[in-house]
Amino acid sequence: MRDAVFFEGPNIGRRFSRFWILLLLASIIASAGVVADSTATVIGAMIVAPLMTPILGTMLAVVLADRTNLVRSVALVITGAAAAIAIGYLMGVFVVGDVVAATNSQVAGRVSPSVVDLVAALATGVVGAVALARPDISDTLPGVAIAISLVPPLSVVGLTAEAGAWEESLGALLLFATNVAAILATGLIVMAVYRVHTRVPAGDAHAVNRKSAIAVIAAFFVVVGVPLTASTVQITRGVQRESTVRTVTAAWAEPLGWSVLSVTASGSRTDVVVVGLPPLPDTGVLAAALTEAGIDPTGVVLELLPRATVSLGGEG
Numbered sequence: 001m002r003d004a005v006f007f008e009g010p011n012i013g014r015r016f017s018r019f020w021i022l023l024l025l026a027s028i029i030a031s032a033g034v035v036a037d038s039t040a041t042v043i044g045a046m047i048v049a050p051l052m053t054p055i056l057g058t059m060l061a062v063v064l065a066d067r068t069n070l071v072r073s074v075a076l077v078i079t080g081a082a083a084a085i086a087i088g089y090l091m092g093v094f095v096v097g098d099v100v101a102a103t104n105s106q107v108a109g110r111v112s113p114s115v116v117d118l119v120a121a122l123a124t125g126v127v128g129a130v131a132l133a134r135p136d137i138s139d140t141l142p143g144v145a146i147a148i149s150l151v152p153p154l155s156v157v158g159l160t161a162e163a164g165a166w167e168e169s170l171g172a173l174l175l176f177a178t179n180v181a182a183i184l185a186t187g188l189i190v191m192a193v194y195r196v197h198t199r200v201p202a203g204d205a206h207a208v209n210r211k212s213a214i215a216v217i218a219a220f221f222v223v224v225g226v227p228l229t230a231s232t233v234q235i236t237r238g239v240q241r242e243s244t245v246r247t248v249t250a251a252w253a254e255p256l257g258w259s260v261l262s263v264t265a266s267g268s269r270t271d272v273v274v275v276g277l278p279p280l281p282d283t284g285v286l287a288a289a290l291t292e293a294g295i296d297p298t299g300v301v302l303e304l305l306p307r308a309t310v311s312l313g314g315e316g
Contacts, residue, residue, distance in 0.1 A: 001132055001196075005057035006069045007076070019076065020083075022050045023151075027084040030155040031091035034106040035099055042106060042152050049151040051080050055180055056132055059187035062214065063196050065207035081176065084151050088158020098163035110149075110156045111171035113178055114232040118225065121182030124148045128183060129190035148179050174227055181224045184217045238265040245270050245300060248293050252286045261305070268299050275305040 002008070007015045026049035033041030057073035060066075092099055101108040128148065156172035191197065197210070246263040249272055253260060258276025265271075281304075287297040 001060055002064075002069075004132060005053050005060055005073075006066075007054075007057070007072055008069065019050050019053065019080070022048055023080050023083060024087065026050070026151050027087040027155060028091075030084070030152045031088045031159065034088075034104065034152065034155050034159060035091060035095050037104050037106050039106070045151055045155075046149055051077065051084075051150040052128065052148065052183070054080065055150075055183045056128065056187060059129070059184050060132070060191070060196075062184075062208060062210060062217065063188065063191040065210050067208045070208055070213070077180070081154055084154035085158040085161070088155035089162045090158070091155070092159040092162030095159075098165070099159040100163050100165045101160075101168055106152070107156050107160060107168065107172075110153050110175050111160065111168040112231060112235060113171060113175040113228060114235055115225075115228050116232070117175060118178050118182060118228055121148060121179045122186050125179075125183040125186035126190060129187040132187075133190060133194050133196070148183065150176065150179055153179070171231075174224070174231075177220075177224050178228060181217075181221045185221050188214060188217065241265045241270055241295065244293055244295055245272060245290065248289050248295070249274065249286060249302075252289055253281070256281045258304075270295075270300045271303070272300060273303045273305060275307050277308070278306045280304055280306065 007019070026045045029048060030042055030045035033039075033045055054073040054076035057069060058077060061070035061073055097103070099107060101111050125148070153172045153176040157169050157176070160166075160169040160172060242263050242265045245265070246260055249263070250260050253274050253276065256276065258274050258281060261273040261275050263270065263272050283302060283304075286302070287300075290297045290300060
């Protein structure tokens with residue numbers, strides 16, 4: 001396991017150069033994939049990205065109370081993440097137009113993490129830790145790299161920061177932090193199951209205080225969990241609001257010959273688009289129906305799109 005995740009030994013220079021070459025290339029690929037809104041390209045970046053190695057190295061260094069490798073692994077995670085964000089930012093500078101959630105599905109899928117993302121990250125982290133502990137199933141690591149998604153969220157952080165969409169940038173950064181916290185937490189549990197900590201020699205004055213390090217990781221996990229829970233509650237309320245507004249609007253519009261085209265909730269505002277034949281219907285009836293359903297109509301913006309049918313091939 002040390003050979004797999006620690007940057008030490010006679011080949012340390014080659015390991016560092018390999019890490020940085022792959023990280024820089026993965027960051028470029030991920031940024032380009034996000035800009036192009038290409039899922040296949042982003043997946044390619046996930047496979048190439050080497051950030052999983054120092055994160056697992058951080059976890060293993062805590063388990064083994066190895067201060068040197070703990071400092072080295074944490075430094076690689078932080079500097080590697082900063083480099084990926086910087087490359088995403090630079091990519092945004094040279095792209096025409098802003099790369100934000102409203103116009104890009106790759107961004108939209110990474111700026112609103114929820115507890116579901118944490119659960120998926122925890123399960124994936126378990127697989128990664130078990131693959132580290134058991135070489136006979138290490139061939140699952142490419143799948144783990146795809147599932148955990150480390151570099152693409154960092155690319156989104158840089159791209160959205162360059163576009164001035166700071167809320168989206170923080171959301172993508174939270175997704176990255178969620179994945180890191182999940183890898184560290186599940187890795188510690190898996191290593192405890194395999195009793196890896198019992199192999200640490202006693203009496204090392206330079207050893208890491210394992211209990212303190214674990215407490216820091218647990219605190220990090222909790223800190224990440226709080227905004228994830230808040231985001232989940234907000235997303236759930238938005239979905240419920242969308243559903244209620246859609247149902248009430250459809251019940252109002254359909255008898256009048258109009259139909260609901262879209263309903264989108266964002267924060268306290270809900271945008272509704274309906275389409276139909278003139279004349280324009282009475283919106284006061286809809287406002288009353290929304291109030292009765294428990295929705296404040298002042299937060300609903302209704303767009304009416306009159307529709308006309310013209311026969312271009314008819315006589316006259």
